[in-house]
Amino acid sequence: MKVRFLNFQGSAMLVFFLSLIVSFSLIEQSAFAQAQERRIVSLAPSATEWIVAFGLEDKLLGVTEQCDFPKSVRVKEKVGSFLQSSLEKILALRATDVVVVEGIPTVMKRKLESAGMRVHLFNPQRLVDFPDRIFHLGQALGASKKAREWSERFRLAIDGTKRLFVDSKKSGRKALIFVGTDPIYLVGPALWLSDLFSTVGFENAFFSNQADSFYPRVSLEGISKVDATLWIGFAEGEKPSAVVRSKLRSLNERIGKRSVTEIKVFSENLFQRPGPRLLEALQLLRNDVQ
Amino acid sequence: MRAIILLCIILLLLCMLSLLSGPATSWSDVWNFIAGDSLGADFWLNNAGLFELRLVHVTLALCVGFALASGGRAMQLFLQNPLADPHIVGLSAGSTTLVLLCILFLPSFSATYYFDFIPAIWIAAFVGSALALVLVQFVFFGVVRRWGIASLALAGLLINAGCSALMMLIFARLSPAALSQVQVWTLGSIQPHSLSAVTLLAPLMLFSGFMLIRFDTSLRLLSFGSDFAIANGVNVNRMRLVLLLSLMILCATTVCAAGSVGFVGLLIPHLTRRIFFHDRFAGIRPWLNALLGAALLVVADLFSRVLTTPIELPVGVYTALLSTPFLFLVLLRQRLVQ
């Protein structure tokens, strides 16, 4: 016996609701389509490089004054400096997404959010966090495919390097990484910059009880107590590199450390930015050590 | 009286200029607006966020200047010291230090907002100011056991020194990036609060400034010694209490609005005294002083947003840069006249 499943009113209601759902999803589509119209502002040089790497350079509207790679971004609108940006400029650009690397003041974040912008924070702490964070950033910006590619590349590079240098770790070579010589700022062991060097076999010689000291400020006496064979500094360009090298050398002479055999200076823009060019940096390091 | 009206008109013009200027609008836009060719009601409609931001900046600059100038004049009269300013008692140092401590140790608390527009950090500012006041009272009631101008200055010195030391400790624990942000704030930079937050903060600042203006005659009487003041009807104890409470609110609210802005409270009263030295200004001098302070802050804020665009230098930089040569010129002119 066939039972009528739905009577006439029932089917009419069903049709009505179905059409509602369909039309809502259509509206959602169009809203989502509108949201694709992204206007991105970057508040850090590394963020700029990521946005370009994700292929979103045409959506990038504002950069900081320190953003210099690739050369094409130098002509974009400037919204301030790495640590201090002009809220007004960002608002005037009517951005939809803002990418920051270090935290920004809460007041500013709230202002941007109340103006309808999405604030994306990209600050991986350790080197192993990179693949995940890269993917999340790319996904949030609507470039999932490219983000996945970069994420994979990073994962492979990191794992590959680790495997290559796994026995070097046992040799126990230590390095001190300087980000400032006057006053002395070191890189703490819990940061990705330190991880970069530890993957090629150089452990961070600096140890502290404080878990949150990323860039500890140390006295001359503090470093004289540390045992390291390699001292690393960063600078951009030939002349600045020579300056940093001589500064580190004079520091070494002052504390009379015999165990330090080498002082190396690497490119600041390549190494100190948590950007896509870190892969280049890693390659450079590998070639240098081998 | 005419002087007040004139100053008010100048202030209004400055505010309008400040509202129209900024990194996002060019000078030609401003000129077109003045020339009648409107920037377009559509421009402002489309950029409501921009307008709100500028409105917040101008309002806060007005109120902070008003309050700090009044505070500076009151302190200079009260402590009979031409080098006094509202920060001398240490209340704003206490406020700033507690805010910094909260940012460092209670990051989740520092990021919360009550009722969606009041930053929780304001509570820290008020509590810090109140604690500093309690300390001041303790120092000269509990330790020195005698009320006197010297003991108040001493108490302020102690608190300022202690808070400076605490702040140095905090600075040492911050990363270089956070450090530079905090330093900008301690030099005095106007915070981009929401408009609703400003409607809460601005009346408080104006009220505290007004209270200090109201007691101007009593303060002038006090500057001849408390004996003279008592003999002329001033209730010195009550006045001192009201003065310190008003100063507490003043320091807390200005710290909430713009960090600790220096030089306004120190130099504006001297400017007022030199420019408006004539007797006919005697009664309205505190108002002129406050309006001059407001004008200075509006101009300093305008410069900070426009001169080194897109980087905004802290407004405290410009208050010093503007007021120092101005005072120097006024002094020079007076000396030449003599």
Add this chain to the structure above:
Amino acid sequence: MNHHPNIHPGKPVVHAHQLSLWTAERWILENISFDLFRGAFCVLLGGNGAGKSSLLRTLAGVLPSSWQVVGRCEVLSEVPCISGKMRSLGVSWLGQHQEVSEDMTVQEYLSLSGWSGLLPFDTEFSAQCRSDFAVDSLLGDRLSALSGGQWQRVRLAQALSVRANLILLDEPDAALDERWRRVLWRVLVERKHLGTTVVLALHRHLEVQSFVSNWIGLEEGRLVFSEGRPGVYPHAFVERLFLEKSLTRQYG
């Protein structure tokens, strides 16, 4: 002429009974008792440190808060205190020393006492005072530019421009020359005739001999002489004062 409601013909304007004043270290006044009625012209006599200034301050209510008043002291039926309300009762006090930190003009200084909410500032009186002490010519000058005598005249003009019920002056003749001293005595006598009670601490009392109604002699905080009969001059006390002075001059 409006009087303060606290003044009754029979009641003393100033009533002190076993009044003592204690600072943190010693007694400045000990067991002072006297009465002054309306229209009295009283002069406090005594050497330096006898307690004249302190007594005037106690009556005016201008004392450091750490000093304690023991005993009864009523001025216009109110106990003097430092809340500043003595002014509204019509008590005018002028001390010996005054700090000047704000260099304002004389005009502004004079306008200070006339601020709102306080009776009994009287523009008529104030204009009269200004002309009496010839302060009108000094109105534009800064306080720092005044000579000692000019400053004292300005201070007196400010203190006396109130319709006071009790005037307390501490050595008002200090920087004044003879001409201005005579003006001052004249003004004070006029006030006395209007019903104001005047209490002065003076060293040069010979000039005022003729119009003093009460003499109070103090020595090391104690009342050694109190004479309320008009026209009576405390010869013996004054001689003792002078004799002591000459003794110290002779023997070092």
